[in-house]
Amino acid sequence: MKSFVYTGYASRVVFGEGAIAQLPAEVERLGATRALVLSTPEQAASVRQVAASLGARAAGVYDKAAMHVPLEIAEDARRAARELGADCCVTVGGGSTTGLGKAIALTSSLPIIAVPTTYAGSEMTPIYGLTEGGMKKTGRDARVLPKTVIYDPALTLTLPAALSAASGMNAIAHCVEALYAQDGNPIVSLMAEEGIRALAASLPIITKNPNDLGARGEALYGAWLAGVSLGSAGMALHHKLCHTLGGSFNLPHAETHAIVLPHAARYNRDAAREAMARVARALGTKDAPTGLYDLEAKLGIRMKLSEIGMQRADLERAASIATESPYPNPRPVDRAGVLALLRDAYEGRRPEA
Numbered sequence: 001m002k003s004f005v006y007t008g009y010a011s012r013v014v015f016g017e018g019a020i021a022q023l024p025a026e027v028e029r030l031g032a033t034r035a036l037v038l039s040t041p042e043q044a045a046s047v048r049q050v051a052a053s054l055g056a057r058a059a060g061v062y063d064k065a066a067m068h069v070p071l072e073i074a075e076d077a078r079r080a081a082r083e084l085g086a087d088c089c090v091t092v093g094g095g096s097t098t099g100l101g102k103a104i105a106l107t108s109s110l111p112i113i114a115v116p117t118t119y120a121g122s123e124m125t126p127i128y129g130l131t132e133g134g135m136k137k138t139g140r141d142a143r144v145l146p147k148t149v150i151y152d153p154a155l156t157l158t159l160p161a162a163l164s165a166a167s168g169m170n171a172i173a174h175c176v177e178a179l180y181a182q183d184g185n186p187i188v189s190l191m192a193e194e195g196i197r198a199l200a201a202s203l204p205i206i207t208k209n210p211n212d213l214g215a216r217g218e219a220l221y222g223a224w225l226a227g228v229s230l231g232s233a234g235m236a237l238h239h240k241l242c243h244t245l246g247g248s249f250n251l252p253h254a255e256t257h258a259i260v261l262p263h264a265a266r267y268n269r270d271a272a273r274e275a276m277a278r279v280a281r282a283l284g285t286k287d288a289p290t291g292l293y294d295l296e297a298k299l300g301i302r303m304k305l306s307e308i309g310m311q312r313a314d315l316e317r318a319a320s321i322a323t324e325s326p327y328p329n330p331r332p333v334d335r336a337g338v339l340a341l342l343r344d345a346y347e348g349r350r351p352e353a
C-alpha cells in the first residue's frame with residue numbers, strides 16, 4: 001500500500017432527530033455561560049427559538065450572516081461578541097452562518113457549536129473564508145474548527161427542494177475531489193465514497209418529499225462525511241472553478257458546484273480511473289460524469305451556467321482566472337481544456353460517456 005499522511009480533526013458530533021434539544025447541555029459541557037447565537041436574516045425567526053431554549057445561557061442573537069462572510073459583517077459580529085461578553089458561538093444555518101462563527105473564532109478563539117441546516121459541510125473543516133473588497137480569501141486555522149456539531153435532520157425540513165438538491169451536490173463535489181486528491185488516503189476515500197452513496201440515495205427522495213425525515217437524516221450523514229472529506233484532502237480543478245465563478249462572477253455557491261461537477265469529473269475521468277470507478281459505484285452507475293449529470297437531471301437541478309447568471313462573454317476570462325494558479329489536479333490543467341469544460345457547463349451538455 002502506498003504511504004500516506006492522515007490528519008484527523010477532533011470534534012464531537014451529536015446526531016439525530018430532535019438532537020437540537022441537547023444544545024443547552026452541549027453549551028454547558030463546554031463550560032460556557034454566554035452563547036452568542038448566529039443566523040442569517042432569513043432564518044432569524046426560527047433561530048430565536050433555538051436561542052430561547054438556552055435560557056440564561058444565551059447572550060444574544062446576531063442575525064446578519066451573509067454569503068462568503070463580508071469583512072464588515074465579520075467585524076460587526078466580533079464587536080457584538082465582545083460587547084455581549086460571549087464565551088461561545090452557536091451557529092445555526094448553512095455554510096454562510098458557520099463561516100461567520102469561524103470569523104469570530106479566528107480572532108477571539110471562542111469555541112463554536114455548529115448546528116448545520118444545509119449540506120455544505122463547513123462545520124467539519126478548519127477552513128475559513130473572508131471577503132474584502134469583492135475578493136475572497138481562505139485559510140486554515142485549528143481555532144475555527146467547531147468543537148461540537150449537532151446534526152438534527154428536523155432542522156433541514158425547511159430547506160427548499162431545489163436548494164437541498166444543489167447543496168447535496170455541493171457535498172458530493174467535496175467527496176469526488178477527495179477521491180482523487182493529491183494528498184488523499186484510504187481512510188478519507190472510505191468516507192468520501194460512503195458520502196456519495198448516502199447523498200445519491202437520499203436526495204431523489206428529498207426532492208419528491210422534502211418532509212421525509214429518514215432521507216433528511218441520511219443526507220445529513222452524507223454531508224458530514226463530505227465535510228470531513230473537504231477538510232482532510234486538498235481540493236482540485238472543480239473547487240478552483242467554483243471559487244472563480246462564485247468569487248469573480250458572483251454566481252450562487254451550491255448551484256455553481258452542481259452545474260460544474262459532471263464536467264469537472266469528465267475533464268478528470270481518464271486521469272483518475274480508480275477514483276471515478278468508486279464514484280460510479282457509489283452512484284450505482286457505470287460512468288461517473290454521466291452518472292452525476294443524470295442524478296442532477298433527476299433532481300430537477302438547473303443544469304446550465306447560462307441559467308444562473310453567467311454571461312457567455314465572460315467564459316474566456318473565467319478560464320484564464322481559473323488556470324492562472326491552478327490547484328493540483330489529476331489531469332494537467334490547460335486553458336483550452338478548461339474553456340471547453342466551461343462551454344459545456346454553460347450550455348448544460350451531457351458529458352460524453
Ligand code: NAD
Nearest residue numbers: 040042068094095096117118120122125127155156158159
Ligand atoms: P448559505 O449558508 O448561504 O444558505 C443559503 C440560504 O439558505 C440562506 O438564506 C440560509 O439562511 C438559508 N437556509 C439555510 N438552511 C436553511 C433551512 N434549513 N431552511 C431554510 N432556509 C435555510 O448556503 P450554503 O450553501 O450552506 O453555504 C455557502 C457558503 O458556505 C459559501 O460562502 C461557501 O464558500 C461556504 N462554505 C465553506 C466551507 C468551509 O469549509 N469553510 C465549506 C462549504 C461551504
